[in-house]
Amino acid sequence: MTEQSASNSLDGNAAAGPFTDVFGFDVSTVLVTCGGCRASAVFAEQRAFLGGPGTVLRCPGCDHLLARVVQTTDELWLDMSGSSCWRFPLEASTA
Amino acid sequence: MTETPLRDRGKVGGPRPRWLPARLAGLRSETGTARTMTFDVPEWPGHQAGQHVDLRLTAADGYSTERSYSIAAPAEDARVSITVQEVGTGEVSPYLVENMELGDALEMRGPIGGWFVWSPSPEAPVEQPILLVAGGSGVVPLMAMVRERARSGSRAPFRLVYSVRDPGQVLFAPELAQHAQDEGVQVDLVYSRETPKDFARPAGRITARDLATPPDAGWPDDPPPRAYVCGPTAFVEHAIRTLLDLGYTNHNIRAERFGPSGG
Incomplete structure (x- = not known):
C-alpha cells in the first residue's frame, strides 16, 4: 500500500472504528484541539490516514499529528501527545 | 476554524x-x-x-x-x-x-459515526431543509437519509444533487425516480464525463449553479439548510468550497470523504 497524500486522505469518520477499540464508544463527535496550531474540530472532520501502521489522525489545518492507534498482537497502543484537549459532549443533540 | x-x-x-x-x-x-x-x-x-x-x-x-x-x-x-x-x-x-x-x-x-447523520425532527415548527451532495458511490449514506425521510414520514425539504461519471454509474436509479415524486423531494443528476442523450446540462463537474437552491424550491428562510456531502476526497473538497461561496458555513456543512484507495 502506498502512503496517502493529503489530497487523498480520508476524514475522521473513517477512523472512528479503530478508535472505538480504545474508548469503547464512537468518538466521531468529540471536539479535538490540535496541540500544534490550537484549532479545534470534531473528530469526524479531522484528517485520517488508514492502512498502517495503525490509524492516524492529523489536523486538517496544519497537518500536525493529533493521535494514533496501533494494534499489535498483544497490545493496543494509543498516542495522543499531539492533541491538547478532547472534549466529550454528554448532552443529547438538539440540532 | x-x-x-x-x-x-x-x-x-x-x-x-x-x-x-x-x-x-x-x-x-x-x-x-x-x-x-x-x-x-x-x-x-x-x-x-x-x-x-x-x-x-x-x-x-x-x-x-x-x-x-x-x-x-x-x-x-x-x-x-x-x-x-x-x-x-x-x-x-x-x-x-x-x-x-x-x-x-x-x-x-x-x-x-455520530456526526454524519440525519434524523427527522417532528417537533420542529419548520423542519430544516437538507441538501445532499453525492459524488459516485458517496450517494449510499445519503440514500439512507432519503429512505429514512420516507420511512419516518418526515416533511423536511430534501434535495439530492448526485454527480456520476456517466449514465451507467447511477445507483438506485428507479428508486430515486420514485422518491423524486414525493412532495418536498427533488433529485438532480449531474454527469461529469458523459450525459444521457438529450440531457440539458452538459457534462462537467459540479458548479455553484448545480448546488444553489432553486428559486422554486420553496425552502424557508429559517432555519438555513444543512448540507451533507459525501464522495471521494477531491470531490468533497470542491463541493465544500462551492457551498461556502454560496453562503453555507462550516456550521451547516457535514462531510464524509472516502479515498480512491478504498477497495
Missing part, C-alpha cells in the same frame, strides 16, 4: 460497537460493478441514517482485513444493508461484489 456549539454535536456513549457475526441474506445488483448486500446481524443494536459499519474478513490462515462501508437503508429488524462499489485494485470489494454468496459469514462492527 470555528468552534461547533456543544448542542450541535451528538452525545458520546451508547452501546459499545462490538464485532458481531453477520450472514449474507440478500443480494441485489445495482450496476455492473456495484451491488447491495443485506446481512442478518442478530445482535444489531440499530442505527441512524448516515452511519457506517466496519467489515472484517478473516482468511483460513488467520489473515484478516477491515474496511468501512456506509449503511444504505434504515434499520429493519436485525438487517443491515450496504451497497458496495467494486474498486478494481481493491482487496475486499472484489470479493464482496463478485464472490460472496448468500449464507456466507463475516464480522461487522457498528454502527459507527
Whole structure:
C-alpha cells in the first residue's frame, strides 16, 4: 500500500472504528484541539490516514499529528501527545 | 476554524460497537460493478441514517482485513444493508461484489459515526431543509437519509444533487425516480464525463449553479439548510468550497470523504 497524500486522505469518520477499540464508544463527535496550531474540530472532520501502521489522525489545518492507534498482537497502543484537549459532549443533540 | 456549539454535536456513549457475526441474506445488483448486500446481524443494536459499519474478513490462515462501508437503508429488524462499489485494485470489494454468496459469514462492527447523520425532527415548527451532495458511490449514506425521510414520514425539504461519471454509474436509479415524486423531494443528476442523450446540462463537474437552491424550491428562510456531502476526497473538497461561496458555513456543512484507495 502506498502512503496517502493529503489530497487523498480520508476524514475522521473513517477512523472512528479503530478508535472505538480504545474508548469503547464512537468518538466521531468529540471536539479535538490540535496541540500544534490550537484549532479545534470534531473528530469526524479531522484528517485520517488508514492502512498502517495503525490509524492516524492529523489536523486538517496544519497537518500536525493529533493521535494514533496501533494494534499489535498483544497490545493496543494509543498516542495522543499531539492533541491538547478532547472534549466529550454528554448532552443529547438538539440540532 | 470555528468552534461547533456543544448542542450541535451528538452525545458520546451508547452501546459499545462490538464485532458481531453477520450472514449474507440478500443480494441485489445495482450496476455492473456495484451491488447491495443485506446481512442478518442478530445482535444489531440499530442505527441512524448516515452511519457506517466496519467489515472484517478473516482468511483460513488467520489473515484478516477491515474496511468501512456506509449503511444504505434504515434499520429493519436485525438487517443491515450496504451497497458496495467494486474498486478494481481493491482487496475486499472484489470479493464482496463478485464472490460472496448468500449464507456466507463475516464480522461487522457498528454502527459507527455520530456526526454524519440525519434524523427527522417532528417537533420542529419548520423542519430544516437538507441538501445532499453525492459524488459516485458517496450517494449510499445519503440514500439512507432519503429512505429514512420516507420511512419516518418526515416533511423536511430534501434535495439530492448526485454527480456520476456517466449514465451507467447511477445507483438506485428507479428508486430515486420514485422518491423524486414525493412532495418536498427533488433529485438532480449531474454527469461529469458523459450525459444521457438529450440531457440539458452538459457534462462537467459540479458548479455553484448545480448546488444553489432553486428559486422554486420553496425552502424557508429559517432555519438555513444543512448540507451533507459525501464522495471521494477531491470531490468533497470542491463541493465544500462551492457551498461556502454560496453562503453555507462550516456550521451547516457535514462531510464524509472516502479515498480512491478504498477497495
